[in-house]
Amino acid sequence: MSKSLTLKLAVNGASHELTVEPRVTLLDALREHLGFTGSKKGCDQGQCGACTVHVDGERVLACLTLAAQVEGRAVTTIEGLTPEGADLHPVQAAFLAQDAFQCGYCTPGQIMSAVACIKEGHAGSDAEIREYMSGNLCRCGAYPHIVAAVREAKEVMS
Amino acid sequence: MTTDILPAKVKRGDASDGGASLGSRLSRIDGPAKITGAARYALEHHLEGLCHAVIVQSTIGAGRIGVIDTTAADAAPGVLMVLTPDRIMPLKSATTWLDTPGPEGPYLALTNVINFMGQHIAAVVAETFEQATAAAALVKVYYEETDAIATYDDPRSGEGMALDHLAVSWGEAEAALAEAPVRIEATYRTPREYNVPIEPHGLVAQWSGDKLTVWEPSQWINGMSRTYAEWFGVPYENVRLVSPFIGGGFGSKAFALAHGAIAACAAKMLDRPVKLALTRPQTFTAFGGRPATRQTLKLGATEEGKLLSIVQTGANETSVDGVWGEPLASVTALMYATPHLAARQTVVPVNTVLPSALRAPGENPSAFGIECAIDELSYEVGIDPVAIRLRNYAEEDPHAKKPWSTRQLREAYEAGAKAFGWEKRKPEPRSMRDGHHLIGWGVAAGTYPVRRTAGEAMVGLFADGRAEVASSGIDMGQGTYTILAQTAADAIGLPVDQVEVKLGDSALPGAPVAGGSQLANLMTGAVHKAALAARDELIGLAISDPNSPFRALQANTLSVADGVISSPRGGEEVTIAELMRRLGRDKIEVLRDTLPETNNSAAEKHKTYTTITRMRSPTEGDYSLHAWCVHFIEVRVDEDFGTVRVSRVVSALDSGRLYNPKLAESQWKGGIIMGIGQALLEEGLVDRRKGRVINNNLGDYLIATNADIPDIEVISVGVPDFHASVLGGKAVGELGIVGVAPAIANAVYHATGKRIRDLPITLEKLID
Amino acid sequence: MRDFDYARPASLAEARRFAAEPGAMLLAGGTTLLDLAKCGVAAPVKVIDITHLEGLDAITFGAAGVHIGALAKMSHVAADAAIRENFPAVSEALWQAASAQLRNMATIGGNLLQRTRCAYFRDPLAFPACNKRDPGSGCAALGGITRNHAVLGTSKVCIATNPGDLAVVLSAFDAVVHLGERRIATDDFFLLPGMTPEREHALEPGEVITAVTIPASAAARRSTYLKVRDRQSYEFAAASAAVGMELEPDGKTIRDLRVALGGVATKPWRARDVEKALIGKPLEPEAVREASLLAMTGAAAQGDNHYKIDLAPRVVTRAIMKVGGLA
Known part of the structure; x- marks a missing residue:
């Protein structure tokens, strides 16, 4: 590598050190270097939402974030949504119960987005859920079930 | 759950028979892995020494490569190899899915001859993904460009070649049309549409000696393994293809493609595992989606709306180096009773990647034509759109002249209309509005054939009382894992959570393509057969083994339920685990296939699982086998802006028996949602000068978002159809999309009085 | 992406110094820069990560209006209660842009600099001709597929649409872009392509957007942003309008009107002709429809x-009627 940075990233509550080029995105750092393959690469250009993770508690796209940018910030992926060994997060449980996915590839991004959507207060109505979950494309067409799952999880969480 | 032992002819696993499992709304058993991020998709296999390949695609639409200058790329940091047409290893030509020989000569995954824009012309392999990507941009290509014919609207593309095998006719269609008191004629067009699964195509390939392992999302493990084996001239058994999870396919992940060959070549040449992922833009030309289609329909009818004749001429784009026929008469020649019909079709070669299968190839654009045309006829003769469909209801297959096995289409119209409130519809266009919104209600029917191929499955019973089902069949979200667990649980007499299912690995018993909506039916049949055999073997041991508490009892006096074996005449009850312990058995393993007993050699099995030559047509036998549906759709069209939003969908569908209604409904809705996108958004925009699809990404090739989709009500009107399949199911996955686009177009007409015959129905078509 | 150096300046002054270096590019939200770097359009030699700079993300209200720090996230501004009350069009333009995730990343400063x-x-690989990317190389869009291209403010060398939503609102309400000490009106910040489409705004090398201020006004308090597009969400505008209105105490005479258009022009397009035609007139549907047509003065289809x-004046009409309480 011609240029490289040694970064300390806080992912899912643990500190990880890695040496990467500056151009490595958070998504590739997670998937290729740190083994957090739950965050998916669907487009790599900010157009599908499959790579959604939380940075300092807010949902962002890991494909348009440099790994270097999130040094000093808390990154949470689907693997860290609940502590190891804990029960499913209410959003995960609702996704399963409502069959809010088929192939499962957009699902971690949908779930991370849904958790944030509820926390932001954007799950007040079905119309609001639809709008605020529209940054996560699902080609299998699970949308109505995703809306139902978010609605259900919001009730459980409140 | 109780399952009686023998006779085997008793229907098993049917919820209505008292079986709690098959037919129940069990959540998908692969769900926990998918919602926690634990499910590993193909590109997530990290191997020691893994390197990364990135493809370079052509930037001209036709011509040849003069020179590829790789000097800069070769020298770039981390680069291990730059593959070009001159450097890639020639492979053997592989046979086709029809079991016919491939093109003559060696197969080169990279070639100097350019037939379409976005063709693979080089690949860079480097230590990291970033290095490979950066170096790929340094490959300089000098072309000798020739004129590309971008689309079939280019007059130079000509009329195309007739596809005689897609021609259908009966009666004297032209003459009957000429004499018909009512005649309508219209041309319907659908654009290029793309599969765009959210998981892009790609693979990890690794060689060990002359054995190749490929982790690649696959709708057809055995078919793709065959292609890899033939390309590299190694025995079929030497290829292992692993695909336990597939991030969507919709028809696009059934074949081994050039990028797979490139990765496998690179892995062999470097003797290192290679990961290759297509970029999202590259997926638009690495394989074809649904071709652009056009069809002209002429309907002749009585003044009462009774069809007298249908004449159809259709065409679809294909590539200059291959033929993909999108069967445009598949619904036209099936849906309605007409005494006369003639349909013929051509394919028009243009400079594009060879089109391929996208959800309901044929039926989808075919239904767009005939279901819009019958709607136009309904206005022409002044009859309600549902009524005219029932007036022309086909009581038997009008083409094959065979009875339907089951056709709950009349029930679908009735149930759907009732749930939708169709009787409140005002018939005149522009008669319903809400503020700025014109409201329209449209209806259209759809159908999809029942395709049948044999399969096989291994069912194991283990010492701990658990069972395992194993097959190379796949689950890309249809629910294969779940319904096979349900099938085995019922047949054996186990709680479903005691059944593990292994799928998507060529090391497992074989399965044909997960396409044509056939896999659920054929695999439940194979698993049912194997699971019954496993249970029979267990019972056989129970009554014969000296250590068994049931020794000397008659087989038909034992029952197995919830993992417990008991005799109804009293006596001991033991769990399967306990019985296995007493029998001293580690496992009972049974492999069964559903090939004809007279023709189930190893070679025949191989053909069955690796080609489509053993797929039986829906009209082979005494009946015509099809699934059916009707969609009732409400649209709201902004009168000023021309924007169309779907506000309500009620669909009634006949897929026969549902093995798991929860999952079947998801698939139906998924098809309907894809149909909404098709109707309103999806269109590959081809630059006429260069043949480039310029919207080759998810920001510009628009698929529906969550906000585009209303609640959708689906109603199952099917009944078990044991002519169609062992356990009574018909097609599910591809059915739902068929008829959605015409229902929306018909609703838009009802709302606005404007008949839009070319998809998608974008706003500029509705504002003048 | 080409390899680049990465720097995380400790201060604004350092950021400016880095930004003046040849090939250096500022990284804020990253949603444009990394996207274009992946497309091969942007090739930064050095990426200056300013996301860690403190104190540039505040939203502060004063009597004169609002001051929005350049690093404020789109989502935060959209959700701000005072913004929603005093500048509803700002909030509406923001929450209808991109997606929730992108709005959590993208900053107000970066939003103004998003590319077409x-x-x-x-x-660039398939279409080497682009005067915006490579001055003098030609325009591949001319004669190509132009469904999304501009009809206003085009030149013979470039017809690319400015994709902004927020910028349209800023233009309508006379917002000011702060480049440190230097201030520049939104309308002057964005440049017409003319013969130099590579120059999209008035930013000089080494300059950094530090804030945007929007003057308070009755029209801004009574404003909306109407966005029309093919897809219901997560898409750029086919046509959009930012409109603000103040009525005379009679409740029907238009005292102040602001109109700007998006999705149809090469820069955020203030429609002053529409404003002039209606100010002082009673708010009446037919007059509004007539006046809205003036928004297309000089428009040329490609x-x-x-x-x-056809579409844009209808969007303007609807937006005016909406803020006027008639739609």
């Missing part, structure tokens, strides 16, 4: 985008 979605601009000339 012209498919030819974004595809093939597939003729519909925008």
Whole structure:
């Protein structure tokens, strides 16, 4: 590598050190270097939402974030949504119960987005859920079930 | 759950028979892995020494490569190899899915001859993904460009070649049309549409000696393994293809493609595992989606709306180096009773990647034509759109002249209309509005054939009382894992959570393509057969083994339920685990296939699982086998802006028996949602000068978002159809999309009085 | 992406110094820069990560209006209660842009600098001709697929649409872009392509957007942003309008009116002709419809985008009627 940075990233509550080029995105750092393959690469250009993770508690796209940018910030992926060994997060449980996915590839991004959507207060109505979950494309067409799952999880969480 | 032992002819696993499992709304058993991020998709296999390949695609639409200058790329940091047409290893030509020989000569995954824009012309392999990507941009290509014919609207593309095998006719269609008191004629067009699964195509390939392992999302493990084996001239058994999870396919992940060959070549040449992922833009030309289609329909009818004749001429784009026929008469020649019909079709070669299968190839654009045309006829003769469909209801297959096995289409119209409130519809266009919104209600029917191929499955019973089902069949979200667990649980007499299912690995018993909506039916049949055999073997041991508490009892006096074996005449009850312990058995393993007993050699099995030559047509036998549906759709069209939003969908569908209604409904809705996108958004925009699809990404090739989709009500009107399949199911996955686009177009007409015959129905078509 | 150096300046002064270096580019939200770097359009030699700079993300209200720090996230501004009360069009433009995730990343400063979605601009390998990317190389969009291209403010060398939503609102309400000490009106910040389409705004090398201020006004308090597009969400505008209105105490005479258009022009397009035609007139549907047509003065279609000339005035009309309480 011609240029490289040694970064300390806080992912899912643990500190990880890695040496990467500056151009490595958070998504590739997670998937290729740190083994957090739950965050998916669907487009790599900010157009599908499959790579959604939380940075300092807010949902962002890991494909348009440099790994270097999130040094000093808390990154949470689907693997860290609940502590190891804990029960499913209410959003995960609702996704399963409502069959809010088929192939499962957009699902971690949908779930991370849904958790944030509820926390932001954007799950007040079905119309609001639809709008605020529209940054996560699902080609299998699970949308109505995703809306139902978010609605259900919001009730459980409140 | 109780399952009686023998006779085997008793229907098993049917919820209505008292079986709690098959037919129940069990959540998908692969769900926990998918919602926690634990499910590993193909590109997530990290191997020691893994390197990364990135493809370079052509930037001209036709011509040849003069020179590829790789000097800069070769020298770039981390680069291990730059593959070009001159450097890639020639492979053997592989046979086709029809079991016919491939093109003559060696197969080169990279070639100097350019037939379409976005063709693979080089690949860079480097230590990291970033290095490979950066170096790929340094490959300089000098072309000798020739004129590309971008689309079939280019007059130079000509009329195309007739596809005689897609021609259908009966009666004297032209003459009957000429004499018909009512005649309508219209041309319907659908654009290029793309599969765009959210998981892009790609693979990890690794060689060990002359054995190749490929982790690649696959709708057809055995078919793709065959292609890899033939390309590299190694025995079929030497290829292992692993695909336990597939991030969507919709028809696009059934074949081994050039990028797979490139990765496998690179892995062999470097003797290192290679990961290759297509970029999202590259997926638009690495394989074809649904071709652009056009069809002209002429309907002749009585003044009462009774069809007298249908004449159809259709065409679809294909590539200059291959033929993909999108069967445009598949619904036209099936849906309605007409005494006369003639349909013929051509394919028009243009400079594009060879089109391929996208959800309901044929039926989808075919239904767009005939279901819009019958709607136009309904206005022409002044009859309600549902009524005219029932007036022309086909009581038997009008083409094959065979009875339907089951056709709950009349029930679908009735149930759907009732749930939708169709009787409140005002018939005149522009008669319903809400503020700025014109409201329209449209209806259209759809159908999809029942395709049948044999399969096989291994069912194991283990010492701990658990069972395992194993097959190379796949689950890309249809629910294969779940319904096979349900099938085995019922047949054996186990709680479903005691059944593990292994799928998507060529090391497992074989399965044909997960396409044509056939896999659920054929695999439940194979698993049912194997699971019954496993249970029979267990019972056989129970009554014969000296250590068994049931020794000397008659087989038909034992029952197995919830993992417990008991005799109804009293006596001991033991769990399967306990019985296995007493029998001293580690496992009972049974492999069964559903090939004809007279023709189930190893070679025949191989053909069955690796080609489509053993797929039986829906009209082979005494009946015509099809699934059916009707969609009732409400649209709201902004009168000023021309924007169309779907506000309500009620669909009634006949897929026969549902093995798991929860999952079947998801698939139906998924098809309907894809149909909404098709109707309103999806269109590959081809630059006429260069043949480039310029919207080759998810920001510009628009698929529906969550906000585009209303609640959708689906109603199952099917009944078990044991002519169609062992356990009574018909097609599910591809059915739902068929008829959605015409229902929306018909609703838009009802709302606005404007008949839009070319998809998608974008706003500029509705504002003048 | 080409390899680049990465620097995380400790201060604004350091950021400016880095930004003046040849090939250096500022990284804020990253949603444009990394996207274009992946497309091969942007090739920074050095990326200056300013996301860690403190104190540039505040939203502060004063009597004169609001001051929004350049690093404020789109989502935060959209959700701000005072913004929603005093500048509803700002909030509406923001929450209808991109997606929730992108709005959590993208900053107000970066939002003003987002580049066009012209498919030819974004595809340098297949379409080497682009005057915006490579001055003098030609324009591949001319004669190509132009459905999303501009009908207003075009030149013979560039017809790329400015993709902004927020910028349209800023233009309508006379917002000011702060480049440190230097201040510049939104309308002057964005440049017409003319013969130099590579120059999209008035930013000089080494300059950094530090804030945007929007003057308070009765029209801004009574404002809306109406966005029309093919897809319900997560898409750029086919045509959009930012409109603000103040009525005389009689409740029907228009005292102040602001109109700007998005999705149809090469820069955020203030429609002053529409404003002039209606100010002082009673708010009446027919007059509004008539006046809205003036928004298209000088419009020229480029093939597939003729519909925008029909569509945009209707969007303006609806937006005016909406803020006027008539739609």
